Amino acid sequence: MREDLKEDSNEGWLDSIQWDDKGLIPAIAQETGSGKILMMAWMNRESLALTRQTGHAVYWSRSRRKLWHKGEESGHQQVVQAIRLDCDADVILLEVEQRGGIACHTGRHNCFFRELRDGEWVEIAPVLKDPAAIYKKS
């Protein structure tokens, strides 16, 4: 880890957070302007420190067990406008500008594209771009 990152992750504001038993906190990304909820992912201490430092959302991928610089492959980065914390200090809310207008890996604007109607999950939002075109192998 670079020395300047190490220093930043020692900052006191990170100590206020109630990390869960895996050292994580849920982070909700809300789109500035539209107010739409784009996604929810998880952060560890390092990813939250990096989010502040870089000004771009950095999550912790639980499946890949590594830092996930949102948009690193797709270019669909999230530019952070504000970082908020809830009353119990165990949920983060990011206000972000969504580059490319696509937050979801399915190619949709956001991840909450299924709605419960008459006891069935119904898709309510279109695919804006084919994921195969978003995640091109280099």
Next chain:
Amino acid sequence: MREDLKEDSNEGWLDSIQWDDKGLIPAIAQETGSGKILMMAWMNRESLALTRQTGHAVYWSRSRRKLWHKGEESGHQQVVQAIRLDCDADVILLEVEQRGGIACHTGRHNCFFRELRDGEWVEIAPVLKDPAAIYKKS
């Protein structure tokens, strides 16, 4: 458990959900109209079934280890307009009407009242009602 509740919680739409290793899923409550994020809490299978059945948000309190009918003491119920599910089926988004205009137990409109500014968490929203007046002992 009442027989009709038991039947409802057997419904297939609940089987689509990726419950975590504790049998829970995070549920974000967003205010209809304003688009503000009110809070995030947790649901188990029974609380989500009850949320649909009653039309009011019912969470699972991890600290009290029991069903939490939001507003049961305060009257600040959340009337559910829509239930949405994300791409990985592991986060719920509720669109709700917030009775009393107060979602947070601190007496604020919502729980995300701290914002990171110059490396410090700063309170950015006022207390609308004294919690002592909200949670009167009967």
